[in-house]
Amino acid sequence: MNKTILFFFSAVISVLMACSSGENKSSSTNSIDPALVNNPATASADSSGSTKNAPVFEFKEESHDFGSITEGEKVSYAFRFKNSGNADLIIRSATGSCGCTVPEYSKDPIGPGKEGVVNVTFNSEGKESKQNKTVTLVANTIPNTKVLTITADVKPGK
Numbered sequence: 001m002n003k004t005i006l007f008f009f010s011a012v013i014s015v016l017m018a019c020s021s022g023e024n025k026s027s028s029t030n031s032i033d034p035a036l037v038n039n040p041a042t043a044s045a046d047s048s049g050s051t052k053n054a055p056v057f058e059f060k061e062e063s064h065d066f067g068s069i070t071e072g073e074k075v076s077y078a079f080r081f082k083n084s085g086n087a088d089l090i091i092r093s094a095t096g097s098c099g100c101t102v103p104e105y106s107k108d109p110i111g112p113g114k115e116g117v118v119n120v121t122f123n124s125e126g127k128e129s130k131q132n133k134t135v136t137l138v139a140n141t142i143p144n145t146k147v148l149t150i151t152a153d154v155k156p157g158k
Contacts, residue, residue: 053085053087054085054086054087054140054141055083055085055088055089055110055139056084056085057081057083057141058081059080059081059148060079060080060081062079062147062149063150063151064077064149064150064151065151065152066150066152067153068152069124069152069153069154069155070124071125071126071128071154071156071157072124072125072157073124074121074122074123074125075122075124076119076121076122077119079117079118079148080115080117081115081116081118082113082114082115082116083111083112083114083116084112084113085112085141086112087112087140088109088110088112089110089139089140091106091118091139092138092140093137093138094118094137094138095135095136096133096135097133097135097136098133100123100124100126100127100133101120101122101123101133101134101150102121102123103119103120103135103137104118104120104121105118105119105137118137120135120150122150122152127154128154128155129154130151130152130153130154131151131152131154132150133149133151134147134148134150135147135149136148
């Protein structure tokens with residue numbers, strides 16, 4: 001029993017030591033201050049607390065209907081947006097509501113007045129009937145999330 005407890009604590013300590021190494025394991029090659037993404041108010045609020053200098057998502061469309069598609073078909077849509085704010089817009093993450101919905105986006109900041117794209121691919125394999133899926137973006141905007149929606153009516157394959 002004591003050997004089991006000792007082994008467990010040794011394993012936990014080993015994992016903790018491995019996870020707390022001083023290396024920065026970020027895969028990002030750009031040097032974006034994490035405070036800009038994690039707390040958009042610190043990135044954009046002036047001394048009075050105003051957010052007028054914050055980046056702003058301005059999507060042409062926030063939802064797209066693929067209409068009727070055949071089961072197994074992969075379809076994509078490009079959600080285009082403009083940063084209509086006064087600071088660089090930084091998308092931290094984009095997450096699909098399921099594994100069948102895959103978003104792709106630029107990791108580079110989008111400057112004020114510039115445009116960006118979030119490409120969303122939906123794989124209808126194994127899906128039937130009306131499908132409603134979402135992609136949640138996390139960015140340094142206020143509010144810091146934006147939800148995009150796709151729908152499709154998936155007909156049985158041949």
